[in-house]
Every structure is written in C-alpha cells, then in structure tokens.
Amino acid sequence: MSEEKKKLSLIAFSGDFDKLTAVFTLATGAAAVGYQVNIFFTFWGLDAIKQKKGRSFIGGNFLTKIFGFMMGGLHVTPTSRFNFWGLGPKIFRYLMRKNNVATLEELVEAAVALGVNLYACEMAMHVLGLKQSDFIHEVKDTLGVATFLEISEGGRTMFI
Amino acid sequence: MSEEKKKLSLIAFSGDFDKLTAVFTLATGAAAVGYQVNIFFTFWGLDAIKQKKGRSFIGGNFLTKIFGFMMGGLHVTPTSRFNFWGLGPKIFRYLMRKNNVATLEELVEAAVALGVNLYACEMAMHVLGLKQSDFIHEVKDTLGVATFLEISEGGRTMFI
C-alpha cells in the first residue's frame, strides 16, 4: 500500500469552462507531484475530450445531433457564471494568458503529457449518441460505473 | 477492515435532472458491485425523495409553500444545461428509453431495491419547511452533518 502511488480521481460531469479548468488544474497539479490521476468524463464533461471540430452535428439521430451541435467542444464551453453569450470564457482566456496562468487548452495538453488517464462514461455516450471515435485519441477507454469505482479505489474521488 | 463492505456516500445537493441521474447511476452501480451506499439529500436534492404528488403547496408557511410548489418533485426537475422550459429532461427521458438506459425514476426504484440508504438533511428540511412525511417512505432517517459524517466514515464521499 505504502509503495503504491497516491491516487486522485475526478468525475468531470460539468461542461462549464471554469469547472473544466478546475478539473485540469487539479489533475495536472496532482500528476506533477506524482499522483496517479484518473478523469472520468460524463454528460456535459464529455465536451472536453471531443475532437476539435467545432460545433458539428455528430451523434446517431436527430436529437443527439442537436446535443452534438450545442455541446460544441472545449473552445465553445460557457462559464458557470457571467457567461454573457460566450464573452466570459474569452475574458478568462485573456486573463489567464496575461497572468501567465495556463489556459484550459494548455492544461488539457499538459494533463496528457503528464500521463493523466482519461476515460469516457459509457452510459452518457449512449444517451448523447457519442462514439469513442468522436473523442481525442488520448482517451484510454470507455467505462461503466463499476470499473471506474475499481480503478479509483484507494484514493480520493471528487465530482466536479 | 478488509472484512467490511466498501462504502460510497453521496451528498445529493442538486435538484437538476442530470445531476440526480448521476447520483442514482453512481449509487446503483456501486450497490450492484457490493458497496454500502448512502445518499444524503439536502437542499434542492430533497426533490428527488418527495412523494409523487406533482407540484403542491407543502410546507409550513407562505414562503416554504412557494418553495414546495417550485420544487415539484422528481418528474419536474430541470436539467442543469439546455433545460428549455422543461424540454431538456423530456428529451433525456426519451433518449434514455430509446437507448435502453434506465430513466431517473427507474434508477430510484433500483437504488431502493439494491438497499441504498436514503437520508434527508435535517437542516435543509427546517429551512424549506419539509417533514419526513413529505418524503417517500424508503427514506430511512433525517440526519444532521455529524451523524452523516459518522455513517460515511471510512469510505469515499462525493458532493453532487
């Protein structure tokens, strides 16, 4: 037990720019000091791992295509407060660059470089009509709850 | 310690359809693989365990009656994103049925069947003017923070 790496697991449920920033800040911060980090993307959080294509009508049927369009990927995510039709995230990006804080896109890249494990939630993919090929190839696997609980056992788990 | 059941405890704060779906998906998934699961419903989350009466003016005084009306129970909960005046949850329910994913109501039933422990937060009940008799009878008890921390000790706890 004492030989094992410490673990931090995050359930990334939210698709908000600021909450996703929190997910990746925690993930990269923990990975940098030696934690095994697992992120389990579900519901709106799946937006963070979509391939950069902008808004597009992916998904199997009419309704999931609509969701596919509305959830347009990382660079069009809103902030949970003060979004102002997309101005909020732009201001954040500007402030982050200006203050030498890594932007969300840079944090995602850093997480991948630091070996953070990215997983997608099977159930949410079914509901939203998403396939693993819609995600960036760094996504390791699609999981159900039971497997996620097993992987994250013995460490802390947060729901964001 | 190794003899004891693993524990998963969830604080269900949100009354959003999608977040409550996450609560019950985690709860049933964990219970199915042998975890002891405790859900502590507080604030808007109390909506999930109200008796199915639809919107009604329960609660002791004028203001709590208003809350009682606005929080109309599980089947009128909104989604945290793309709610569109109640269309969001309807679309989700449709997609869940279509894709053979359990709907929220089915998940609640499954949780009860799997022996998930449901608790209500005493403090939030005081604020919102709710009594235990307003809830489904599967709710085991009303608790304060100290008792909840004791029950959930030794396992993971997430705030949703």
Add this chain to the structure above:
Amino acid sequence: MSEEKKKLSLIAFSGDFDKLTAVFTLATGAAAVGYQVNIFFTFWGLDAIKQKKGRSFIGGNFLTKIFGFMMGGLHVTPTSRFNFWGLGPKIFRYLMRKNNVATLEELVEAAVALGVNLYACEMAMHVLGLKQSDFIHEVKDTLGVATFLEISEGGRTMFI
C-alpha cells in the same frame, strides 16, 4: 494514524449562496465533532472570504475590476436556483432566522471560531486579480494545488 484527527477538506469553488451554506454547514458540523477542517477557496468561492466592503472595483486592471464588482462578497451572492435577482438569498436568510438555523454569515463566524482552516487558491487569485489583503484576515495562506493535496491527504475531500 488512529491518534490523528479525522480530516475533512472542502474545495469551495461555487459562489452561490446555497452552496456556500453547504460548505460552511459541513465545515462547522465536522469541526464541532473534532475533525480538522480545511477549506480551499477558488474561483467564485473566493467571494466568501472577501472583506465586507460590498461591491467594489478591486483588482489590478479593467477586466479584473469588473469581476471584482460583479463578485461583490458574501452578502450579495446569488442562489444556484430561484435567485430572482437577489430575492432568493433574502428569502433563505429570512427562513433560516425564522427556523433558528444559522445564517451564512453566522456559519462563517462559527467556522473561524471552531478553528476551520481557510485557504485561498493562488491561481484563481492571479486570474481574478485578487491579493491576500482583499480577504478577511482569518485566511491563513494562499496555496497551489500541490500544497492543498498535501494538507488534505489522509482524509475526505469534496468539491462544492
């Protein structure tokens, strides 16, 4: 290990009145039964530890000043649901007083009195242009993720 105090650590990300109430209810409840409690304020949650000055244009430049104004401190925080342009928190405060439940401001005082450790997130302070002198003096320190993970190691951590 058995000699050590139990630990509860909370990442206070949200600036919503009701979620901050949850943060401080958990914190004071846990501290009252002997837990070591750490709260790490980040993003909108930083609003909870600002000095009581009301809305003011603190922050280094034009954009952060705007954020400084919009995040006007504890007594102007909105509720996550049914805010109605600030009426929501007023109703909650009224219901809490009426039902002898501690109000948010009383909970913050109680947390300080019970020795709850308050920390501010370094990164979010950079982004929002806040300095430690903008916070109440009970805030112990400003931390990065790595230090927070170290402090909170060995106990439960929740993201609120």
